[in-house]
Amino acid sequence: MVSKRAAKLVAIGVIVAGTLVAESKREYHFSVGPRAGVSVMNPYGSISVKPSLNNTVVVNAFLHSDRVEVDNNQNGNRVDIQSHLLAGADADSGRVDYEVLVPADASITLHSSTGSLRAEKLHGDVNLEGAGAAVDVRDISDAHVHVKTMNGSVNLDNIQNGHVEVDSLSGDVTMRSVTGPLVQVVSTSGRINYFGDFGNSGEYRLTSHSGDIEATIPDWTSADVSARSVRGEVHDDIPLQPKNHTWFAIDKGRAFAGTMGRVAVSSTVVLRTFSGKIHLRKRSEKQ
């Protein structure tokens, strides 16, 4: 009996040791100038990007097997990282998780099919794309933020003065304190949630074909709002000054349009859905 238990423990130990051996870490360093470009292409696995303290790009790659390798290339002020799948690699054995440090002013491009994509505390352009990747972008300023996903969720938090464009087929999109000259979300069936004040004099366009759209805004918001659902319902908890003229018919329960706050600094807010619901909510103190 004892010998059987010992044999089991040895077997488990061998398996664990084998797994540890198969996983390996690679580290790469690149010196770059101002406003460098960094791209990471990773079929399977996550990518996280944070600011570095100097003009160095540091790439930590955690490879899950020897069926994948990391190709790296620096060409002037541009760094390209690519996971290179070898014969027989699949979603497990081909997985690589990246932790990347870049100068805060660098522009980044991240692609992953399945792993999460995360970028934070940068003021260079951020371009993220992944079919099933969950996307999390926070604390970005004065930059373009462009996100494309198929069904991965998208979370944007504290994006200031951004040109923000999100295209998502079925992933839900949540934005908190996202402002800028252009904030646009297009979705086929994903739900869109916006928490914030729509900034000053920006254009905010949130569109989902069949997903619900909910915007939760504070009292001091200045915005020119129009909302329309072709087959769904619209709800407005905030009194708006009705507009004298709209180019589409205001069917009660299906559309509303009006202004709130100071006209001089008001943003244009367009909420559109075909069959989803639209809800413009007033932010409570707790939110």
Place this chain on the structure above:
Amino acid sequence: MNCVELRQSLAEVEDGGSAQQRAHLRACPACSALVRDLNLIVTTAGQLRAADDPSPRVWNSIEIALRQEGLIRPLLAARPPVPSFAERWGAARWLVPAAAMLLLALGIYVRREAPPNQLVRQASVATPAANPSDLNDDDLMQEVADNAPEMKTQYAENLRQVNESIRDAQGLVDEAPNDEDARRSLMDAYQQKSMLFEMAMDRSLQ
């Protein structure tokens, strides 16, 4: 000259090309088909009216691409004039921009030119003319089955949804051809479908 050399020298083919290129094109059906497709794109692009300005979103995307490639920054000397995109995609790199470009052209045409009774035929999702690269839904699913079989179900469901959204948007345009929202919805739906193709064919992730 082999296929790789021919594709690397494609920019010179439009003027008739060298004797070597012409000889290869005569002997190679795949390369000659590729050149035909490229010529079609060039011809179609020339038919776009100057007055049909793309939306700010298009300009924005172009600006992002230019900024990412460093073409509108002062550090031009340190950047390669041709990014690694071409190496990554090979000849297939033409297919997605070709599809996107023709979808855009189609959308502009639908929006500006077509009388209401022609909209269904010209912008219908089932119309092969919407996709001059001969990419259709079956091709998309085959691409996914070959390269990302674990995501086949997800792609199929999203394809179904986006096709449904195109049909709904098309119905709105038919009902109210002057409805700006309806036209924009149709354009958005086509762009979403184009994005789905782009993701399925992303060679850099395979």
